[in-house]
Amino acid sequence: MTLPESTSTINWKRNLTVAWLGCFLTGVAFSLVMPFLPLYVEHLGVTGHSALNMWSGIVFSITFLFSAIASPFWGGLADRKGRKIMLLRSALGMSIVMVLMGFASNIWQFLALRALLGLLGGFVPNANALIATQVPRHKSGWALGTLSTGGVSGALLEPMIGGFLADTYGLRPVFFITAAVLFTCFVFTLFCIREQFTPVHKKDMLHARQVLTSLKNPKLVLSLFVTTMIIQVATGSIAPILTLYVRELAGNVSNLAFISGMIASVPGVAALISAPRLGKLGDRIGPERILICALVISVLLLIPMSMVQTPLQLGILRFLLGAADGALLPAVQTLLIYNSSNQIAGRIFSYNQSFRDIGNVTGPLIGAAVSASYGFRTVFLVTACVVLFNALYSWISLRRPTDRTRVLED
Template identity: 25%
Template sequence: MSQSPPSAARSVRQAAFGFIFASALMTSVSFGLMIPILPNLIKQFTGGDTAAASEWNVLFATTWGLMQFVVGPILGMLSDRVGRRPVLLISNFGLAVDFLFMALAPTLWWLYVGRILNGMTAASFSTAGAYLADVTPPEKRAKSFGMLTSAFSFGFLVGPTLGGFLGAYSLRLPFFVAAGITALNWLYGLLILPESLPDERRLAAFNWSRANPLGSLRLLQSHSGLLALASVAFLFQLAQIVLPQVFVLYTTYRYHWPTWILGLTFPITGIMGVIVQMFLVGPAVARFGERRIVLIGCVAGALGFFWYGSATNGWLYLLGAPLFAFSGFIMPGLQGLMTQRVAPNQQGQLQGANQSLQGIASFLGPLVFGESFAWSVRHEATLHMPGLAIYLAGGLLALAFAVAWGVAHPHRPQTAIEPAAAA
C-alpha cells in the first residue's frame, strides 16, 4: 500500500491540530463566558438569596466535576473504538445544544439539568488529547500539549471578560453566544477534520468494565510508572483549584484590592501562563527533556504558591506571578511522558483516565481550599496565616516534585497495538 508523501502527512497534521486548537480555544471561551454570569443567574432564580445561590453554585460546580469523572473514560474508550472524529463532532454539537438549553431554562432545576449535560459533553477533552497523541510524533507531543493547554488558558482569559460585558445587557446573552461559538466549531470540524485513528489501530470491542472510572484507572496500574505520573498530574490539578476558589476572597481580605485591580490581575497573570505554554514549552523540551521541565514546573509552582501565601502586600504578591507561570511546564511534560507508555489504541483510555482524575480534583478542591481558607480567617487572631489554603497548594506541588523525581523518566514509545485492551 502506498504511503502519503511527507508533505501531505504534515498538511493533514496541521489541519487536524488547527481544529483541536480552535476547539479547545472556543470551548474554553464558551466556558469562560459562564464564570461571571452563572452565579448571578442562579441568584436570580433564588429570588436574590445570596446564601442559597452560593449553595447552589457549589452543587453546580461539584456536579460538573462529577460528570467529568464519570463520562471522561467512556468517551475516551469510545474514541479508541470508533475513532476520534465522530466523538469530537457529536460532543461539540451536544455542547452547543447544552448551552442553548441553559439559555432557555425556565427554572433553576432546568438550569441544573443543563449543567449536568454540559459536564458530560465537555468530557470530550479526553478525546482531543488522544487526537493530538495520534497525529504528533512522540518527541513533539509535549510541545503540542503545551499549545493545547495555552488554548485553554487563553480561552479562560478572554471568556470571563467577554461574559461580563455581555452579561451587562442580559444574563442569558452569554449562553446564546457560547452556543453559537460551539456550533461554529462543530461546523468547522464537520468540514475539515480528518480521522486520526485508522481502523487497524482501533479497539476490537468496547469494554464497559474498562470504560467506567475505576476500570479506566486500572489502565494506569498496568503500565510501568504510569500511575505515579498520573498521581503527579492529579496533585497539580488539585493544587490549581486553590486560585479559582479563594483568589478573590484572599486578595480582598488581605490586600483590600478593589475590583479594578482584580480585573487587571486576571489578564496579566493569564498572559504570562499563555506565553510559557505556547512559546517556551517546545524549546524547553528540546533543551532539557520532558523529565526536567516537569521538575522545573513543580518547583516553580510550589515556590510561587509559597510566595503568594507569604506576600505581605499586593505588589509583592504580583511579583510572584512570573515565577508561578512556569508551573505551565508540568502538564505538557507529563502528557508527553504518559503517552509514550501506552499503545495507539489506548490513548483515548489514557486521556479518559486523566480526565477522571481531574474530575475528582474539581470535586475535592473547592471543599479542601474553601474550608481551609474559611478556617484560617476565623482563627486569624491566633493563627495569623490567611494564606493557609495557598500553602496547602504549595505543599501538594512539593509532594508532586518528590513523586516526579522518582518516576518522570523518558520511555521508549509503545507503537504496537495492545491486544488486552480489546478484551
C-alpha cells in the same frame, strides 16, 4: 460509523491548528458563562446569602463531577470509533445543552443541564488524544504544549467579555451566544480535521484491566494521573479566596473587581507564553525533568504568596507561577503518550481527564475549608505542601527513564 476522510497522508500540523482553534472556542464558550453563574442562579429564584453560595458551588462542581464519571466511557468509544467523531459529539452536544440552559426556568432544570454538560463534554481530552496519536513523538511536548494554550487563550477572555455581554444583553442571551460559539467549533472540526481511523469491533477492544496490563509501566501512568489531580487541586484551592485575599491586601479600593480580574488572569498569560517553549525544551531534555522542575518552582513561589503585602507583589508571583504551571499538564500528557500505545490513547487521556475533574471539584472545597478555619494566607502554605508532595511523589515515580525513542504507530 466514522465520517469518510481523504485517504491522503494526514497533515498533523493543520490538524493541530484546527484543534487549537477548537480548544480556544471551547475556552471562550465556558469563559462567557462563568462570570455571572451566581447571578443566573439568583435569577432562577435562589435567595439568601447561604443558599446562593451553596447552589452556586453545586452547579459549578456538578459539571466536573459528571465529566469525571463519563470521560472513561467516551475515551473507550474514541478508541473504538475514532477521535474526530468524539470531538463532533462533544461540540454539538454542549452547544445544544447551552441553548437549553438559556431556557431554564428553575434551579433544578439548570442543575440537571449542568450535569448533562459534564456528561457530553470532553472536547479538550479528545483533541489531546487525536494530536498525540498523529504528531511525531519527538515533537509531542511542543505540540501538546501549543495545544494547551488554546483553552488558556479562550479562558483569558473571562474577566472581560462574559460580564460585558451579560450587562449589555442580559443573562439568558449569553447562553445562546455561547451555544453559537460551540456550534462554530463543531463546524470547523467537521470540515477541517482529518483522521484516518479504522473502527475497532467491540469484541476486539481491550477491557479496562487489559488497558493497564498492556502498559509498559502501569505504576508510572497511575502516578501521572495522580499528578494531574494534584495540579488541579493546587490551582483550584486558590480560586475561591483570591478576590477576598486581594481585598485584604488592597483595602477598600473602588476598582477591586478590576484588580482581582487582572491578578486572576496573569497566570494564564504567562502559561500562554511559556507552554510551547517549555514543551519544546521538554522534547530535548525530557518532559520528566520539566515536570519536576516546574513543581519545585511552584512550591518556591507559593510560599512567599502567603507573605505578600500588596496586590502588585501577589500579581508578580502569580505571573511567575503561571509560567511554571504552563509546563505541568503538557509534560504529563507527553509522558502519558510516551508510555501508552495509540490503541488505548483515547482511554488513557480520558482517565487522566477524570482525575483532572476530581481535582477541579476538590480543590475549591479544600481552599474554602482551610481559609474558613485558618485564614487566607494558610491556603497558600497548604497548597505549597500539596505541590511539594506531588514533586517528591513524581520524582520517585519518574526515576526510571522514560522511553522517548518509540516511534508513532501507524
